[in-house]
Amino acid sequence: MKPQRLLFIDRDGTLIEEPADEQIDSFDKLKFVKGVLGNLSFICSRLDFRLVMVSNQDGLGTDSFPEETFWPVHNFIMKTMEGEGIVFDEQLIDRHFPEDNSPMRKPGTGMLRKYMHNPEYDLGNSYVIGDRDTDRMLAENLGCKALILGNNGITWDKIAEILFAGERIAEYRRKTRETDIYVSVNVDGTGKCDITTGLGFFDHMLEQIGKHGMMDLTVHTHGDLNVDEHHTIEDTAIAIGECLLKALGDKRGIERYGYCLPMDDCMCLVTLDFGGRPWINWHVDFHREKIGDVPTEMFFHFFKSLSDTAKMNLEIRAEGINEHHKIEGVFKAFARAVRMAVRRDIFHYELPSTKGLL
Numbered sequence: 001m002k003p004q005r006l007l008f009i010d011r012d013g014t015l016i017e018e019p020a021d022e023q024i025d026s027f028d029k030l031k032f033v034k035g036v037l038g039n040l041s042f043i044c045s046r047l048d049f050r051l052v053m054v055s056n057q058d059g060l061g062t063d064s065f066p067e068e069t070f071w072p073v074h075n076f077i078m079k080t081m082e083g084e085g086i087v088f089d090e091q092l093i094d095r096h097f098p099e100d101n102s103p104m105r106k107p108g109t110g111m112l113r114k115y116m117h118n119p120e121y122d123l124g125n126s127y128v129i130g131d132r133d134t135d136r137m138l139a140e141n142l143g144c145k146a147l148i149l150g151n152n153g154i155t156w157d158k159i160a161e162i163l164f165a166g167e168r169i170a171e172y173r174r175k176t177r178e179t180d181i182y183v184s185v186n187v188d189g190t191g192k193c194d195i196t197t198g199l200g201f202f203d204h205m206l207e208q209i210g211k212h213g214m215m216d217l218t219v220h221t222h223g224d225l226n227v228d229e230h231h232t233i234e235d236t237a238i239a240i241g242e243c244l245l246k247a248l249g250d251k252r253g254i255e256r257y258g259y260c261l262p263m264d265d266c267m268c269l270v271t272l273d274f275g276g277r278p279w280i281n282w283h284v285d286f287h288r289e290k291i292g293d294v295p296t297e298m299f300f301h302f303f304k305s306l307s308d309t310a311k312m313n314l315e316i317r318a319e320g321i322n323e324h325h326k327i328e329g330v331f332k333a334f335a336r337a338v339r340m341a342v343r344r345d346i347f348h349y350e351l352p353s354t355k356g357l358l
Helices: 035-046 067-083 108-115 133-140 156-165 200-213 228-247 297-310 321-343
Strands: 007-008 048-057 088-094 127-130 145-148 169-175 179-186 191-196 217-223 260-263 266-273 280-281 315-320
Touching: 007 133, 035 067, 035 156, 048 108, 067 088, 088 108, 127 133, 133 145, 169 217, 169 228, 191 200, 200 217, 200 228, 200 321, 217 228, 228 297, 260 321, 266 321, 280 297, 297 315, 297 321, 315 321
Parallel strands: 007 048, 007 127, 048 088, 127 145, 191 217, 280 315
Antiparallel strands: 169 179, 179 217, 260 266, 266 315
């Protein structure tokens, strides 16, 4: 029998919004977190996770937090969720204060021992869903993954997407006699970048891809710049293309196509298709040998290498006077085109092709 996957879900701040005094002890304080009912209902109806509530309720049962103010609201929450098809196998509530240092209190695992080291449960593919660092720590202590609301753009919409269709994260290493490269991409990130290639202007352009494509992008390139810039730029493009190809997987549910934008004196148009067939049309002329420390002839080569390895059709056009603005506009438009094309719709999770393959 296949081991059971679990969702260990926090209550306050995750299912319901947490008030300033951190106690939901009356109905006028009750407000469900945006998107939780629809998305948890979708998860329960479409996926095989079982749900376990894990909640710290400091001092529940004491004079400052009497039980008679807690249970009516809590029971209403559970009944409301049950009406949406959301049923918890267990509701684990710890009453200790932080200063008690109880192993039962999150991030301690005292309440969850039956799930640990038990072949009936697949903790490696289970998740803790919460809103605090203690929830992340609980995931580490259990040996499962964490989805923390508010971190890296995580919402209930995003949680449902990740649980249903998976995370789109990839890394790629490429080492030759000419370059040593590490690239990682999180397609569904927030635009965090860690980029160093030895070419300042190239770093600046790659950052546009991450920032405006809303992808987390790490690029560490060590190339033979003592020779020239060619291998550094070409091999970096290949590595980024390989990461995109791997992260998108079978491309099910994506928009597939994607953008033009103005930048001061320039108009830049980038359209693309993650259709599985590489091709590039390049209509950009430069009137300088270099922009920053990058030869202008290498920009076509960068996008050609990237489109080849990512297996995309790519059309790039740019007009303008300022060469810096022109190429920066191209990179920004490319980023926005990628962002548009990789957008995923889990409610219409089909392959965007009549061929049945991309």
